[in-house]
Amino acid sequence: xLQLVESGGGLVQPGGSLRLSCAASKFSLDSYTIGWFRQxxxxxxxxxxxxxxxxxxxxxxxxxxxxxxxxxxxxxxTGYLQMNSLKPDDTAVYYCVASLGITARxxxxxxxxEYWGQGTQVTVSS
Numbered sequence: 001x002l003q004l005v006e007s008g009g010g011l012v013q014p015g016g017s018l019r020l021s022c023a024a025s026k027f028s029l030d031s032y033t034i035g036w037f038r039q040x041x042x043x044x045x046x047x048x049x050x051x052x053x054x055x056x057x058x059x060x061x062x063x064x065x066x067x068x069x070x071x072x073x074x075x076x077x078t079g080y081l082q083m084n085s086l087k088p089d090d091t092a093v094y095y096c097v098a099s100l101g102i103t104a105r106x107x108x109x110x111x112x113x114e115y116w117g118q119g120t121q122v123t124v125s126s
Contacts, residue, residue: 005025006094006096010121014086014088016086021078022034023077029098030054032098033052033099033104034079035096035098035107036070037095038095046092046111048063049081050108051070051104053074055071057104059105059109063089091123096117097113
């Protein structure tokens, strides 16, 4: 089955940037809608951003609009989440996710996916 491995998390000061990567293996990623969910202690899981297989359609949670950018490079079988102007509220474990047969909006709004990575910690703190 599809395997997803995240990288790029870490500790960053408020206002800083990070880029998360999601490398897929076992299958080609280009048929999958991919996205990023996050889970912070004591908070509900959130569908942060999702993008269609072609990369044409994307979705962003209101909390990250204008600060985060999702992208994908199907030739490299990799997805990305560029996170700018980070805030302490962005602190969470970020999971790369993927599903077939669902739009980017629906996958992020329903916060459900067939395949999950192991997660990468993002901590925004001074």
